[in-house]
Amino acid sequence: MVDFLCETLGLPGWMASTVVALVQCGLLLGLVATGALVFIWGERKVAGRIQDRLGPTRVGGAFGWLQSLADGIKLLAKEDITPKDADWLLFKLAPYVGFTASFCAWLAMPFADGWVGERVNAGVFFVIAILGLEVFGVILAGYASGSKWSLFGAMREAAQVVSYEVPLGLCVVVPVLIAGSMDLITIGNQQAGWFTNWIIFHDPAAFAVFWVYFTCAVASVNRAPFDLAEAESELVAGFHTEYSGLRWSFFFMAEYGSMLLVSALAAILFLGGWNGPIPIFREFILPGLASITGWPTDSGILEYVGDLAGCANLIAKAATGVILMMWVRWTLPRLRIDQVMATCLKYCVPLAAVCFLFATFFKLVPSANPMPLNRLAPAAERTAVREGWNAGAERVRDRVDAGMGTEGSGQ
Amino acid sequence: MTVLGTIHVHTLFFFLFAMSTCGFALAVAMTSNIVRMAFFLTLSLGSTAGLFFLAGAEFVGAMQFMIYVGGTLVLLIFGVMLTAQSRFISMRTRAGEWVTTLLVAGAFLLILLYVAWSVDAWTAAPPAHRAADGSLTTQIGLALSGVRLDGGTGYMLPFLVVSVHLLVVLLGAGYLARTKRRNRCVSDVHG
Numbered sequence: 001m002v003d004f005l006c007e008t009l010g011l012p013g014w015m016a017s018t019v020v021a022l023v024q025c026g027l028l029l030g031l032v033a034t035g036a037l038v039f040i041w042g043e044r045k046v047a048g049r050i051q052d053r054l055g056p057t058r059v060g061g062a063f064g065w066l067q068s069l070a071d072g073i074k075l076l077a078k079e080d081i082t083p084k085d086a087d088w089l090l091f092k093l094a095p096y097v098g099f100t101a102s103f104c105a106w107l108a109m110p111f112a113d114g115w116v117g118e119r120v121n122a123g124v125f126f127v128i129a130i131l132g133l134e135v136f137g138v139i140l141a142g143y144a145s146g147s148k149w150s151l152f153g154a155m156r157e158a159a160q161v162v163s164y165e166v167p168l169g170l171c172v173v174v175p176v177l178i179a180g181s182m183d184l185i186t187i188g189n190q191q192a193g194w195f196t197n198w199i200i201f202h203d204p205a206a207f208a209v210f211w212v213y214f215t216c217a218v219a220s221v222n223r224a225p226f227d228l229a230e231a232e233s234e235l236v237a238g239f240h241t242e243y244s245g246l247r248w249s250f251f252f253m254a255e256y257g258s259m260l261l262v263s264a265l266a267a268i269l270f271l272g273g274w275n276g277p278i279p280i281f282r283e284f285i286l287p288g289l290a291s292i293t294g295w296p297t298d299s300g301i302l303e304y305v306g307d308l309a310g311c312a313n314l315i316a317k318a319a320t321g322v323i324l325m326m327w328v329r330w331t332l333p334r335l336r337i338d339q340v341m342a343t344c345l346k347y348c349v350p351l352a353a354v355c356f357l358f359a360t361f362f363k364l365v366p367s368a369n370p371m372p373l374n375r376l377a378p379a380a381e382r383t384a385v386r387e388g389w390n391a392g393a394e395r396v397r398d399r400v401d402a403g404m405g406t407e408g409s410g411q
Numbered sequence: 412m413t414v415l416g417t418i419h420v421h422t423l424f425f426f427l428f429a430m431s432t433c434g435f436a437l438a439v440a441m442t443s444n445i446v447r448m449a450f451f452l453t454l455s456l457g458s459t460a461g462l463f464f465l466a467g468a469e470f471v472g473a474m475q476f477m478i479y480v481g482g483t484l485v486l487l488i489f490g491v492m493l494t495a496q497s498r499f500i501s502m503r504t505r506a507g508e509w510v511t512t513l514l515v516a517g518a519f520l521l522i523l524l525y526v527a528w529s530v531d532a533w534t535a536a537p538p539a540h541r542a543a544d545g546s547l548t549t550q551i552g553l554a555l556s557g558v559r560l561d562g563g564t565g566y567m568l569p570f571l572v573v574s575v576h577l578l579v580v581l582l583g584a585g586y587l588a589r590t591k592r593r594n595r596c597v598s599d600v601h602g
Contacts, residue, residue, distance in 0.1 A: 087447070089447065090450060130476060136487075140450060
C-alpha cells in the first residue's frame with residue numbers, strides 16, 4: 001500500500017507511510033470505540049432481559065439503540081474533577097495508559113488473511129504481553145486517586161491479573177503448539193475448511209483448554225464474576241471511584257476493547273478465526289461470483305470480498321464471545337478475593353498445565369498430525385507475504401485442496 | 412518538498428523513541444515519588460521496546476514488554492504495598508548517594524560510548540542469516556535449545572544456568588516474603 005501511494009500519487013515515502021498508518025489506526029480506533037458503544041448498549045439490554053426488565057427503550061427508537069451515544073454526550077459535558085488528595089499527573093494519565101494498552105494489542109490482531117495492522121511474527125506473544133499492561137492504568141488510577149477504596153480495588157486487580165496471566169499464558173501455548181506457529185495469521189489460516197478443522201476440535205485437551213482460556217480471559221479483563229477491582233457493593237466503584245466524565249469513559253472503552261480483544265483472540269486461536277464453520281464462501285459463493293462476473297477467482301476484488309466475509313466472520317465470533325461474557329456477568333455472583341485466587345491457583349493453573357502436557361504428547365502421535373512437525377521450512381514462505389493485503393489466499397486454497405487442513409476430523 | 416522528501420520514517424521514529432527512552436530514564440532519576448518513578452521507568456522501557464520493533468526484532472520487543480515492563484509493574488505494586496504507610500511517600504536522595512550514582516552511571520556511560528565509537532560502520536548490511544525476519548523467532552528458540560543455524564555454539568548452558576538462578580531467586584523471595592508467625596494480621600491475605 002505504501003508502494004501504491006508512492007507510485008500512483010507521487011507522495012514521498014514518509015508521507016505515504018504516515019497516511020497508511022493513520023488509516024490503519026483510524027480503522028482500529030473506530031472498531032474499538034464503536035465496539036464499546038454497541039457493547040455498552042448491548043450489555044444494558046442483555047442485563048435487562050436477564051433481570052426480566054426491558055433495558056433502555058427511549059433514546060433512538062424502539063430498542064433504545066442510541067442510549068450509549070446519549071450517554072457519551074452526557075459524559076463529554078460532565079465536569080472533569082481531580083480530587084485534592086490525588087497525585088494529579090498520574091491521576092490524569094491513568095485512563096490513557098489503560099486505553100493505550102488495550103488499543104495497542106489490536107495493532108497485531110488480524111481480521112482476515114493478511115488484514116492486520118502490523119503482521120508480527122510472534123503475534124500471540126505480542127498480544128498477551130500488551131494485554132497484561134492494561135492493569136497498569138488501573139493500578140495507577142487506584143494509587144493516584146488518593147482514596148482508600150481506589151487503592152483497595154487496584155491492589156486486588158493487580159493480584160488478580162498477575163496471577164491469571166500464568167494460566168492464560170499456558171492456555172495460549174496449546175493452540176500455538178498445535179499450529180506450530182506464533183503468527184496469528186498462520187494459526188488462522190491453518191483452520192481453513194470445515195469447522196472440524198478448528199483447533200478447539202483438534203483434541204480433547206484443546207477443547208478443555210478453551211474453557212480454561214475463557215475463564216482466565218474473563219478474569220484478566222476484570223469482568224464479573226471476577227470484577228473485584230470495582231466491586232460496587234463493597235468498594236463504591238473500586239479504582240474509578242474518583243473519576244468522572246471523559247476520563248471515566250476511557251476506562252470503559254478500555255474494558256470493552258479488551259473484552260472484544262480476548263474474544264477475537266479466542267476466535268483466532270480456537271474457533272477458526274476468519275474461517276466460517278462451513279466453507280461456503282470459498283467453495284460456492286466466490287466461484288459463483290466469478291462465473292457471473294467472469295473474473296478469475298484470484299482477482300483482487302473477489303479476494304477482497306472473500307476477506308471481507310472473513311472479517312465479518314471473525315467479528316461475529318468475537319461479538320459472540322463478548323455476549324457470552326455479558327451472560328456470565330449477569331448470571332453468576334461475584335467471587336471473594338480468596339475464591340478468585342483459589343480458582344486461579346487451584347483449578348485454572350493445574351488444568352491448563354495438564355492440558356498442555358496432554359497436547360504435547362498428542363503432538364507426538366503421528367496419525368493425529370498431518371501437519372509437519374518441522375516448521376522451519378515454511379518460515380521463508382511466510383515472510384514472502386508480509387505486506388500484501390490479498391496475498392496468501394491461494395495458499396489457503398492450496399492447503400484445502402491438498403487435504404492438509406482436514407486433520408481435526410481424523411481423531 | 413525537497414526538504415520534506417528527504418525525511419526518513421525510520422530515522423524519525425528512531426530519534427523519537429531514543430529521545431523518549433533517555434528522557435524518561437532521566438525523569439526516573441529526578442523524581443522522588445516511587446510510583447511516578449516506576450511509571451516513568453515503564454515508559455522508558457516501553458520506548459526501548461519501540462526501538463526493538465523499529466529494528467525488526469519483534470520477538471525481542473514483545474519480550475521487552477513482557478519481562479521488563481511487566482516486571483516493573485510488579486515492582487510498582489510492591490512499591491505501593493511496602494511504602495503505603497503514608498500517602499504519596501517521596502524518597503529523598505542525599506548528596507553522597509548522588510555522587511556514587513553519578514560515578515557508577517558515568518563509568519557505565521563511558522563504556523557504552525567507547526563501544527559505540529569502536530564500531531566501524533553502523534550502516535553495514537545486516538548478516539545474511541538475519542535477512543528473513545520471519546525466522547528470527549525460530550532462530551532465537553533454536554539457539555536457546557543449543558542449535559544455531561549460523562554455526563556458532565548455542566545458548567543451552569547459559570540458559571540453564573540462568574533458569575536455575577531464577578529458581579533460586581524465586582525460592583529466596585518466597586522465603587523472605589512468607590508470612591511470619593508473629594504478625595497475624597497479614598495472614599488472611601493470600602497472594
